Amino acid sequence: MSLTPFHLGSLLALLHLLGILAAIHAILTVRTSQGAVAWAVSLLAAPYFTLIPYLILGRSKFSGYVEARRQRNRLMHSRVGEIDWHAGQPGALQRNVGFSALTRLTGMPFTANNGVRLLINGDATFAAIFEALRRARSYIIVQFFIVHDDALGRELQQILLERAAAGVKVYFLYDSIGSYDLPAQYTETLRDGGVHAHAFATQRSLIKRFLNRFQLNFRNHRKIVVIDGDRAFIGGHNVGVEYLGRKPPLSPWRDTHIDVTGPAVIGIQRAFVEDWHWATGEIPSVKRLPAPSGASMHCQVVPSGPADRLETCSLFFVECINAAEQRVWITTPYFIPDEAVFSALRLAVLRGVDVRLLIPSRRDHYVVFEATTLYAYDAVRAGIQVYQYQPGFVHQKVVLIDDAAAAVGSANLDNRSFRLNFEIMLLTVDDVFAKDVEHMLDTDFAQARPMTRDAYYRLPFWRRIAMHVARLFAPIL
Structure with a gap:
């Protein structure tokens, strides 16, 4: 016809x-x-x-998800009770360290007596994680956005199987979109070996999960590892050999994770428990009382996601930028800010704050890279110092505020992290740790090239058109 x-x-x-x-x-x-x-x-x-x-x-709201998630969280908290942040931690709760809005925003306190250690790049990160996993005696929590069935993924799998065989409870959660190419055999092997393995999906019913295959907006982007409730790891790394810097053309891969002890571990763990309860309807058997760390750092756990009543992730960055008096240095692979964050950055410049951004010079996603580059040129024209990292791809998510505060986690400076993804950041207030972060970022900036005001006009006309077209997609990037 x-x-x-x-x-x-x-x-x-x-x-x-x-x-x-x-x-x-x-x-x-x-x-x-x-x-x-x-x-x-x-x-x-x-x-x-x-x-x-x-x-x-197109969807930036879950159909019925937000209230369903909140109801699940209320049910979970009613079953496990509230966390006693004071237990075994004399003076563990301090309210006069600044950033008071974050406590109200997250529902979790700023806690003292924490220890945080930088893990720079993949080899250091996974060496520390795997060593800690092998020492687990009670339970293990592992959550990643991306897990590949490659050499690194199989090493993780083997360690989890060994600990499960030794009687350790192992909970393994991965995002169904980020790990779309993870073979079913990988998780079946884990389950056969006694590991509680489950995919995080925004919908739980079979039909809605099928429909969710065509709805790519909502992703659990968190990277969380917890051992026995005493030690946690969060940051930018996923599980794959590319995160070890062994996969051209983006290698060497530049990323940062942190090793956390103290009461903040329970806050990090709580974010996982909410995700696990949503995905499975079950509450994992985990420690609820903070363990002593022997350290004295103040930390605020900042989990965020699309079910939040306020846009936690965006407001977190606004709070950090507004708190800066001398400097705010930010490194992110994707710079597609909303108006609130961009305005905060511009106002910081007008206050005389040293505002610096470190972004990639190589692209892993064409549209996102072009939009990021255009926003970066706008930032330069606003007086923000923007640097493009030269040796490889920079994927770390780090913020340094003045000489005392720093944040590390999974959130990027883009609309996806602000409103669509589940993320987690840890804000620290500690002079020594801030100095460590400063030294790390100084090394990164030394290997980066500053963007100039007039560089945009030297680009080919077709490239400028492509960048402006890419920015049209900013709300969903």
Whole structure:
């Protein structure tokens, strides 16, 4: 049957009608006005190009997820009770260390008596994690966004199987989107060996999980390892040989993790327990009382996600930037800020603060890289010092505030981390640790090239067009 002009006209009319309905849906549901406008205009003007992308990437709210997640969390907390942050920790709760808004925002206190150690790059990170896993005696928590079935992934698998065989309870959670290529055999082997392994998905029913395959917006981007409730690891690394810097063209891979002891471990663990309870309906058997660390650092755990009543991740960065009096140095692989964060950065410059950004000079995702580069040029014009890391790909998520505060975790400076992903950061207030972070970032900046105000105008015209087109997708990048 040939396609007549009548049939073609009817098809185009139907597409435009669906585009109108989708545009109305975007206006009603997309979280930011910029995102709503971007989707609505594109759906009305060219629905035949944007309908399918909107179905895949358009939602910035879970259908019924937010309240369901909150109900699950309330149920979980009612079953396990609230954490006694004072237990066994004289003076563990301190309220006069600044950043008071974060305590109210997260529902967790700023705690003292913590120890935090930098782990620079993949070899140091996984050596420390694997050593700690092998020493586990009670339970292990492992959660990553990406797990590959490669040499590093199989080493992790083997360690988890060994500890499970030794009677250690092992909980393994991975994101179903980030680990889309993880073979079923990998997790089946873990389960056969006694490991509690489960995928995190935004929907739990079989039908909704199938539909979620076509909804790529919501991802659990956290990287958490906890051993016996006494020691935790969080940061930017996932599980794959590329994170060891052994996979061109992005190698050497530059990333940062942290090794945490003290009451902050319980806060990190709580974020995992909420995710595990959502994914499985079960509450893992974990320690609830903070363990002494022998250290004296003040720390604030900042978990964030799309079920939060406020946009925790974006507000976290705004709070950190606004708190800076002398400097705020930030390193991120993706710089696609919302207006609140960008305004905070510009205001910091006007206050005389030394504002620096470290971003990649190599791309791992073309559209994100082009949008990041354009925002970086805008930042330079606003007086922000932007540096592009030269040796390889920089993936670390680190913030340094003045001479006393620093944060490390999984959150990027982009809309995805601000509003769509589940993330976790740890803010520390400690002069010695801040000095360690300063030394690390000084080394990174020394291997980076500063961006200049006029460099944008020296780019080929087609590249500038590509960058501006890429930025149109900022609400979903």
